[in-house]
Amino acid sequence: MRKSVACMAVLLGAPLLGLARAATADTPAAHPDLSGVWEVTLGVRTRPGPRRPEAPVLTPEYAQKLADFQAAQARGEDQETPQANCVPPGMPGIMNQPYPMELLFTPGKITIVIEAYSQTRRIFMDGRKHPDDPDLTYNGHSIGHWDGDTLVVDSVGFSPDTALGPSQGYRHSDQMHIVERFRLTAPDTMEVVTTIDDAKALAKPLTATKVLKRHPDWDIAEYICEQNNRNRSDSQGKAGIILTH
Amino acid sequence: MTSLATRLGSGVLWLGLAAAPPAVLAHHSYAMFDMSQTLTLQGTIRDFQWTNPHSWIWIDVAGAKGPEQWGIEGMSPNYLARRGWTKHTLKPGDKVSVLIHPLKGAEHGGSFLSVTLADGSVMRQSGGPPPASSAP
Numbered sequence: 001m002r003k004s005v006a007c008m009a010v011l012l013g014a015p016l017l018g019l020a021r022a023a024t025a026d027t028p029a030a031h032p033d034l035s036g037v038w039e040v041t042l043g044v045r046t047r048p049g050p051r052r053p054e055a056p057v058l059t060p061e062y063a064q065k066l067a068d069f070q071a072a073q074a075r076g077e078d079q080e081t082p083q084a085n086c087v088p089p090g091m092p093g094i095m096n097q098p099y100p101m102e103l104l105f106t107p108g109k110i111t112i113v114i115e116a117y118s119q120t121r122r123i124f125m126d127g128r129k130h131p132d133d134p135d136l137t138y139n140g141h142s143i144g145h146w147d148g149d150t151l152v153v154d155s156v157g158f159s160p161d162t163a164l165g166p167s168q169g170y171r172h173s174d175q176m177h178i179v180e181r182f183r184l185t186a187p188d189t190m191e192v193v194t195t196i197d198d199a200k201a202l203a204k205p206l207t208a209t210k211v212l213k214r215h216p217d218w219d220i221a222e223y224i225c226e227q228n229n230r231n232r233s234d235s236q237g238k239a240g241i242i243l244t245h
Numbered sequence: 246m247t248s249l250a251t252r253l254g255s256g257v258l259w260l261g262l263a264a265a266p267p268a269v270l271a272h273h274s275y276a277m278f279d280m281s282q283t284l285t286l287q288g289t290i291r292d293f294q295w296t297n298p299h300s301w302i303w304i305d306v307a308g309a310k311g312p313e314q315w316g317i318e319g320m321s322p323n324y325l326a327r328r329g330w331t332k333h334t335l336k337p338g339d340k341v342s343v344l345i346h347p348l349k350g351a352e353h354g355g356s357f358l359s360v361t362l363a364d365g366s367v368m369r370q371s372g373g374p375p376p377a378s379s380a381p
Contacts, residue, residue, distance in 0.1 A: 079274055079276055080273060080274050081272075081273065081274065083272040083273060084272060084273035084274070086272070086298070098320075098324060099321070099323050099324065115323060116272075117272075215327075218327060221322070221323045221326070222297070222323075223297050223298070223321065223323055224297050225272065225297060225298045227296050227297045227298070228294055228296035228297065228298070228299070228301065229298055229299075230299070230301070230316075230318070231272070231273040231298075231299075231318075233273075239273065239274055239276060239277045241277055241318075241348065241352070241354055243316045243352055243353065243354045245291070245292065245303050245314065245316065
């Protein structure tokens with residue numbers, strides 16, 4: 001497959017330099033090669049700006065939800081996230097885990113295999129639009145296109161069951177819309193600029209930049225959260241730990 | 246904290262306040278651990294669970310009132326395996342010293358920081374030597 005794609009690129013006269021390889025059969029122009037296993041880095045920056053992540057600016061309705069959450073925490077409730085019970089975080093949190101993800105390029109589709117919680121995102125590159133009335137899911141419905149050297153992924157259709165972050169008190173609505181711009185800044189360094197808007201929850205769009213490092217010698221491993229989870233929280237969200245061996 | 250003070254036996258060395266390194270975010274809150282405190286457990290490995298979502302080190306130590314079994318939570322095998330650990334890094338019967346953040350309560354548990362093996366080598370979540378300051 002790789003050989004055939006490379007041959008096509010040669011036939012089309014595309015440069016076959018390290019960063020430029022034909023990504024899919026239906027995108028014959030050479031695009032930057034974003035394939036492989038990537039890990040979110042901590043503290044690596046690709047552009048100037050404040051070090052601390054931008055805080056969400058919530059609408060009054062969602063600011064009240066946050067205040068209610070913080071009041072519950074002050075009472076000792078809601079100490080834990082659903083992830084303590086092995087529920088995946090959904091978007092955008094699933095893209096900010098301490099475990100790597102693998103980007104796979106096949107004709108018309110990019111698949112992101114996320115190690116944490118064994119999650120998968122599918123990004124349709126075949127020109128389709130979002131459904132008019134998408135089912136609401138944790139990871140949403142994603143379509144992508146190339147803007148020069150940048151892969152632009154547009155996602156909608158998110159279940160409000162998941163949090164916006166940085167804590168569970170920051171909620172999003174079913175109107176959340178996420179645009180991610182993936183770009184190589186060095187052969188094995190990728191910047192992802194994520195912009196989130198939500199007409200119900202956010203008073204202004206929220207932008208965050210992260211940097212990922214490619215690990216050519218890594219493979220995605222199994223992650224079965226329920227295998228030996230000793231951190232279940234109770235129905236009030238109180239943290240627990242099971243110490244019986 | 247009297248419960249902590251009274252449970253200290255020969256195998257449990259109280260180090261008191263220490264500068265807590267930032268926790269690597271895993272799948273749950275670390276609010277249950279006292280991240281401002283560190284404790285050293287000296288004892289014998291009973292079991293090393295190479296499992297998700299966390300590895301667990303089970304260690305028998307000599308407590309003030311008799312033998313104690315402690316459970317120490319570490320990062321998942323997925324994280325550790327990429328940093329020099331294997332499922333054989335700790336074996337039942339190994340004599341080790343484990344540095345932890347203890348639970349806030351009186352239960353015998355904690356969050357893993359580092360382990361010193363019988364040969365004197367040290368393994369952190371970020372891997373073995375060189376020390377963590379030069380780790381990625």
